[in-house]
Amino acid sequence: DGLVASLGANGVTSNYRYDLAPYTWECAKGLRNGQRALFTQPQMPIKCAGAPxxxxxxxxxxxxxxxxxxxxxxxxxxxxxxGIPFxxxxxxxxxxxxxxxxxFGHELIKVDGAAQKATFRVSDDQGSREVEESFDMLHVVPPQSAPDFLRNGPLVDSAGWVEVDRETLxxxxxxxxxxxxDCSNTPNSKTAxxxxxxAPIAAHNVLSAVEDRADMTRYDGYASCPLTTSHERVxxxxxxxxxxxxxxxxxxPRKPRRFYWWIKQSFLxxxxxxxxxxxxGPDWHRTRSFPESLPTAIRP
Structure with missing residues (x-):
């Protein structure tokens, strides 16, 4: 509530609208000692869960x-x-x-840009309630859904996403x-x-269905989220x-690295x-095992 009217002024911004990315940078550079910057995230799923x-x-x-x-x-x-404890x-x-x-447990439900106030629905051991927070900068990620022509049609599940087998699609x-x-209900992170x-799974399985073959391949849920933890590491x-x-x-992969920054900036x-x-392009992902303890010297 109030987000659309507030965007682009009074420190309210969102990189999910491409034209506001420069304003996000302007707001970030303008912060001073003691000022408050709030970064929000809505209920999943959203495009690129790491972007917030x-x-x-x-x-x-x-x-x-x-x-x-x-x-x-x-x-x-x-x-x-x-969402992945690792x-x-x-x-x-x-x-x-x-x-x-x-x-944690804060869902943004209202924005008053002129007053620089954000209202959250808070859910915790004490139940659900609304709290108001002041801000000097507010980066908002809006709730997301499938387009109306899908959400209001017969192909979706109760949550409004196209209902498919998570492996065969x-x-x-x-x-x-x-x-x-992004519009399917496969329980994976929505990333490129x-x-x-x-894509190759769907293409193969469509041909298998058309030709009445039983050799469908399966998607393993793979997704990649390059989390930019600083201007030099990912x-x-x-x-x-x-x-x-x-x-x-x-x-x-839990350790931010300069090499991953190069991948994010130049290769992807x-x-x-x-x-x-x-x-x-190449696909090298595979299931690997790592010690439960965190690697040393994790830093942004």
């Missing part, structure tokens, strides 16, 4: 380099920094290193229909890497269904454009 945190970490990194001590807070509706524990250290305050009620990407993994979170850790490289944009033309 990326903007926050880049802001925190800039302020640290400038010697500015602002009050940065992260407000997701869930109980942790990330990565959530590492992100806890990143947040602590920056001095960011997590506000075939519709559970209409076997001649397949779906992939996920689509890259789903934590490359790769995972599949049921929380399986599926990195492309043997190094512990090149790969995206090839993907749109059908050239999916």
């Amino acid at each position: 945190q990326k903007a926050m970490y880049l802001t925190a990194d800039h302020l640290r380099k400038q010697g500015v001590q602002a009050d940065i807070r992260f407000a997701p509706p869930g109980p942790s920094m990330f 990565y959530a524990k590492a992100l806890d250290k990143v947040v602590a290193d920056y001095g960011i305050t997590p506000m 075939q519709h559970t009620r209409y076997p001649h229909i397949f779906a992939l990407g 890497a996920a689509v890259r993994g789903q 934590m490359l979170a790769e995972f599949g269904y049921d929380g399986k850790i599926m990195p492309s490289f043997p190094a512990d 944009p090149w790969l995206y454009w090839r993907m749109l033309k059908g050239n999916l």
Whole structure:
């Protein structure tokens, strides 16, 4: 409530609207000692679950380099920094290193830009209630859904997403229909890497259905979320269904690395454009095991 009218002024911004990304940077650079920056995240699923945190970490990194001590807070509706505990524990250290305050169980429901007030629905052991927080900067990630022509049609589940088998991508009620990407109800992170993994599965299985073959292939839920923890390092979170850790490289993926920054900055944009033309590029992800203890020297 009030978000659309508030965006682009009084410190209210969202990188989910591309034209506001420059304003996000302007707001971040304008923060001063003691001022408060709130970064929100709605209920899942959303496009790129790491994007709300990326903007926050880049802001925190800039302020640290400038010697500015602002009050940065992260407000997701869930109980942790990330849906995969393996990565959530590492992100806890990143947040602590920056001095960011997590506000778990907070769902943004109203924005008053002129008054610089944000209202949250808070759910915890005490039940559900509404609380108001002041801000000098508010980065909002809006709730997301399938387009109305899908959400209001016969193909979706009770939550409004196209209902498919999570492995074959075939519709559970209409076997001649397949779906992939952000609008399907597959329980994976909605990322370009996920689509890259789903595309050949869907293509093969459509042909199998058309030709009445029984050789359908299966999608393992793979998704990749390059979490930009600073202007120089990225934590490359790769995972599949049921929380399986599926990195492309043997190094512990919980440690932010400069090499992953290069991948994010230089390789992935090149790969995206090839993907749109059908050239999916290499795929090295696999299920790997790592010690439960965090690697040493985790830092943004």
